[in-house]
Amino acid sequence: MTHAVLSLLKESRHPMRIDLIGVAGSGMSGLALLLLGLGHKVSGSDKATTLETERLQKLGLQFFHGHTEKEVEDCDMVIYSSAIKPGNVAYEAAYKQGIPLIRRAEALAAVMANKQGVVVCGTHGKTTTSALTAHVLRQGGLKPSHYVGAEIPILGSNAHWDTEGELFVAEGDESDGTLVNFHPEHAIVLNIEPEHLDFYDGIEAIKAVFRQVLSQTRGLWVHCAEDPVAREVCAGPQGVSYGWSREHDFSANILSMKPDHSEFAVYQKDQLLGTATLGIPGKHNVSNALAAIALATRCGVSFEAIQHALRSFRGAKRRFEIRHSGERFTVVDDYGHHPSEIAATLATAKGLNAKRIVCLFQPHRYSRTQLLKKEFGASFGDVDELFITDVYPASEKPLPGVSGETILEEVRLQNDHTKTGSTPTMPIARDKVGNSLRPGDLLITLGAGNVHEVGRCIARDLPVLEKLCAILEANGGGVARLYEPMNRHTTWLIGGPAQYWIEPRNEASFAEVVRYLRSASIPIRVIGRGSNLLVKDGGIRGAVIHNKGDFENVTASGDLITAGAGARLKKIASAARNAGIGGFEWMEGIPGNLGGAIRMNAGAMGSETFDQIVSVRFIDTDGAIKEKPLAEITHHYRSVPEFEERYVVSAVLKGTPAPREEIDAKLAASHHKRRTSQPVGASAGCTFKNPELCGAGKLIDDLALKGRSVGKAIVSDIHANFIVNQGGSTAREVLDLVAQIKETALQERGVTLEMEVKVIGEDQPLPL
Ligand SMILES: NC(=O)C1=CN([C@@H]2O[C@H](COP(=O)(O)OP(=O)(O)OC[C@H]3O[C@@H](n4cnc5c(N)ncnc54)[C@H](OP(=O)(O)O)[C@@H]3O)[C@@H](O)[C@H]2O)C=CC1
Ligand SMILES: C=C(O[C@H]1[C@H](O)[C@@H](CO)O[C@H](OP(=O)(O)OP(=O)(O)OC[C@H]2O[C@@H](n3ccc(=O)[nH]c3=O)[C@H](O)[C@@H]2O)[C@@H]1NC(C)=O)C(=O)O
Numbered sequence: 117m118t119h120a121v122l123s124l125l126k127e128s129r130h131p132m133r134i135d136l137i138g139v140a141g142s143g144m145s146g147l148a149l150l151l152l153g154l155g156h157k158v159s160g161s162d163k164a165t166t167l168e169t170e171r172l173q174k175l176g177l178q179f180f181h182g183h184t185e186k187e188v189e190d191c192d193m194v195i196y197s198s199a200i201k202p203g204n205v206a207y208e209a210a211y212k213q214g215i216p217l218i219r220r221a222e223a224l225a226a227v228m229a230n231k232q233g234v235v236v237c238g239t240h241g242k243t244t245t246s247a248l249t250a251h252v253l254r255q256g257g258l259k260p261s262h263y264v265g266a267e268i269p270i271l272g273s274n275a276h277w278d279t280e281g282e283l284f285v286a287e288g289d290e291s292d293g294t295l296v297n298f299h300p301e302h303a304i305v306l307n308i309e310p311e312h313l314d315f316y317d318g319i320e321a322i323k324a325v326f327r328q329v330l331s332q333t334r335g336l337w338v339h340c341a342e343d344p345v346a347r348e349v350c351a352g353p354q355g356v357s358y359g360w361s362r363e364h365d366f367s368a369n370i371l372s373m374k375p376d377h378s379e380f381a382v383y384q385k386d387q388l389l390g391t392a393t394l395g396i397p398g399k400h401n402v403s404n405a406l407a408a409i410a411l412a413t414r415c416g417v418s419f420e421a422i423q424h425a426l427r428s429f430r431g432a433k434r435r436f437e438i439r440h441s442g443e444r445f446t447v448v449d450d451y452g453h454h455p456s457e458i459a460a461t462l463a464t465a466k467g468l469n470a471k472r473i474v475c476l477f478q479p480h481r482y483s484r485t486q487l488l489k490k491e492f493g494a495s496f497g498d499v500d501e502l503f504i505t506d507v508y509p510a511s512e513k514p515l516p517g518v519s520g521e522t523i524l525e526e527v528r529l530q531n532d533h534t535k536t537g538s539t540p541t542m543p544i545a546r547d548k549v550g551n552s553l554r555p556g557d558l559l560i561t562l563g564a565g566n567v568h569e570v571g572r573c574i575a576r577d578l579p580v581l582e583k584l585c586a587i588l589e590a591n592g593g594g595v596a597r598l599y600e601p602m603n604r605h606t607t608w609l610i611g612g613p614a615q616y617w618i619e620p621r622n623e624a625s626f627a628e629v630v631r632y633l634r635s636a637s638i639p640i641r642v643i644g645r646g647s648n649l650l651v652k653d654g655g656i657r658g659a660v661i662h663n664k665g666d667f668e669n670v671t672a673s674g675d676l677i678t679a680g681a682g683a684r685l686k687k688i689a690s691a692a693r694n695a696g697i698g699g700f701e702w703m704e705g706i707p708g709n710l711g712g713a714i715r716m717n718a719g720a721m722g723s724e725t726f727d728q729i730v731s732v733r734f735i736d737t738d739g740a741i742k743e744k745p746l747a748e749i750t751h752h753y754r755s756v757p758e759f760e761e762r763y764v765v766s767a768v769l770k771g772t773p774a775p776r777e778e779i780d781a782k783l784a785a786s787h788h789k790r791r792t793s794q795p796v797g798a799s800a801g802c803t804f805k806n807p808e809l810c811g812a813g814k815l816i817d818d819l820a821l822k823g824r825s826v827g828k829a830i831v832s833d834i835h836a837n838f839i840v841n842q843g844g845s846t847a848r849e850v851l852d853l854v855a856q857i858k859e860t861a862l863q864e865r866g867v868t869l870e871m872e873v874k875v876i877g878e879d880q881p882l883p884l
Pocket of ligand 2: 805836
């Protein structure tokens with residue numbers, strides 16, 4: 117029965133009613149395109165609706181969202197993806213009704229029988245080579261049909277049925293032995309290495325599959341003679357060899373390798389056919405191009421048409437795909453997931469002469485990770501900084517003890533010059549990898565799973581980072597980074613990443629950065645030492661500016677102190693003391709900077725910042741630098757709204773001349789008071805503002821909440837208005853504890869506590 121319908125599929129004269137279970141996958145959607153092209157009535161189901169299924173529907177596919185018995189009604193045959201297992205409702209319905217159930221590879225082989233098939237097989241490079249071959253044959257006017265494993269923009273889609281042309285180029289999949297279904301006209305064998313060892317016993321079993329396909333191939337066995345196993349299995353009168361040496365039937369001599377293309381001379385035996393430019397980078401791709409050149413030449417395509425086709429070729433998605441190419445950063449994404457592919461891709465990356473190569477690798481399948489761990493360990497030698505995620509299971513069950521760490525350990529054993537880091541999940545990978553990038557870096561995301569999402573997210577944010585770096589460089593330097601962890605910049609040691617972190621060093625660069633961010637509608641937040649901030653665990657969207665360099669300066673003259681927004685209050689207190697100016701002693705133990713202190717009108721020991729302000733210099737909302745005297749600045753207890761949208765650059769503060777001993781005595785008193793009444797652990801000082809009638813600390817203490825904790829966040833035993841992070845606390849934990857305290861104060865004393873600490877940021881991380 118199955119045999120009979122397959123025979124019918126081999127003859128396009130018999131339109132049938134065919135259903136595909138799992139139609140959204142790249143292989144199945146390609147098959148659906150071919151069947152529609154052949155004139156069959158096609159339906160299909162999938163749990164996912166993708167752009168691909170939408171496109172297929174426009175071409176006539178009857179699509180079912182989710183699998184159902186209904187889809188197989190009146191079908192002549194049902195084709196199922198390897199991801200579909202017995203038990204699937206559509207599969208079972210077809211089985212019960214006696215409808216022939218056919219595997220994808222069998223159906224594809226039957227479709228191919230309508231034409232002269234060219235099957236492209238091998239361990240690495242199949243997609244690129246099958247796409248190149250189809251493109252070259254098409255440019256040569258032969259109107260080939262094609263079926264390749266990925267979307268190739270230049271071919272229009274992953275599969276195409278051409279009613280006119282004779283040839284049909286198909287990517288063959290050797291992973292599960294179904295390659296033996298093909299009886300093609302020609303075969304291209306790229307390389308044969310131990311892979312898919314979950315299915316094969318070893319290299320001999322793999323060779324046997326290749327040998328069988330070749331024995332079923334009527335015409336040419338085009339093969340890469342540089343690969344010893346491919347050379348061995350393709351030896352014989354049908355063999356057409358290619359490689360780097362003139363002794364092969366076709367060979368190349370590389371003339372130049374560029375980031376996005378290569379140039380090489382092509383020889384047929386000793387005869388120079390001419391030079392060619394290939395529109396994708398890498399020596400391995402020149403080798404792949406030779407396969408297409410050899411086959412197309414033997415099929416009668418002129419070298420001129422081949423040259424034209426190679427020059428215009430653009431790669432498959434996820435094959436050394438350049439995601440960002442700027443003056444300072446490059447991001448490349450590649451599907452490589454086998455050690456040889458990784459080494460070849462990294463060698464191409466190395467050829468681009470970046471300052472550093474940063475790589476994020478997502479291992480694919482537990483079985484491959486375990487079996488090839490040594491080879492993986494050896495394949496990252498070209499990388500300066502390597503991050504590895506957890507394994508992408510690809511329908512496998514986890515194997516005990518096998519994870520991204522398995523490969524990291526091997527890398528550490530085999531190579532001590534690569535810096536390594538573990539980034540288990542995709543959001544963590546995005547944040548760590550993005551944060552590690554420095555001007556001059558090339559980032560490459562590698563793997564067959566969903567690691568490309570990280571590259572896409574980083575590439576989306578890099579144009580802004582490029583611009584920020586350019587502004588800082590043009591204005592005397594500074595630092596800009598992606599996804600800076602805010603727990604590094606808050607005294608609470610809590611907080612998710614800031615999307616853009618910027619450290620301008622002077623007024624001009626600060627003002628220019630603010631002007632640019634405003635024009636690009638990117639939210640701005642200026643922070644000081646983060647001593648009064650709770651940054652939520654999802655981090656901060658937009659830009660966070662932190663003043664360094666010139667902004668840290670403090671000078672004393674007469675009874676005046678001039679200080680930058682980035683000057684520590686402790687430093688101001690000490691400069692005043694050294695200049696014999698009294699009145700600044702209260703600043704001694706406050707962990708913040710002047711900018712934050714002005715914005716918050718910080719205070720202690722009965723004094724506050726605005727008691728001493730003479731004038732404040734700031735960046736106005738239009739980006740211009742302005743200055744205002746004290747009289748024109750409205751200020752309240754712990755709040756100066758004026759500086760919410762305007763950013764403090766520096767200020768002049770006034771004290772009163774005082775004897776050194778008197779200042780020292782006050783400093784010591786302040787120090788003593790703090791040491792005896794406040795905890796030393798990580799906190800943001802007082803959590804709540806003091807309500808009108810009583811101190812918040814005393815109130816919380818009276819409510820017996822000292823020692824109350826949520827996770828690692830605890831109400832201090834020393835001062836009840838301090839919440840201490842005992843190590844690794846999250847913002848969520850602090851906020852839950854805050855909520856408990858507020859509720860108790862309201863219920864038991866009728867007091868509404870208001871937070872003094874500013875809570876900023878988002879609960880959820882930046883989406884990938
Ligand atoms: N009395 C005490 O014992 C303690 C007092 N404090 C005080 O808390 C404050 C925190 O200081 P710090 O750690 O440096 O600040 P933070 O980094 O905690 O920043 C707090 C807020 O200050 C604003 N800010 C910071 N720099 C500037 C600037 N240049 N221009 C305008 N606004 C700015 C921002 O407010 P926004 O973006 O919302 O406008 C920011 O969210 C200080 O006032 C500090 O003295 C802190 C701990 C203990
Ligand atoms: C810590 C901060 O500032 C602090 C600043 O350091 C100190 C010292 O001048 O005065 C304020 O605290 P505070 O009002 O709690 O002052 P404290 O002197 O520590 O306490 C006031 C009174 O409450 C009592 N108290 C305090 C904490 C406690 O757990 N139990 C208790 O009984 C103290 O013994 C004291 O009698 C500022 N807090 C606010 C919200 O204004 C901050 O802003 O982050």
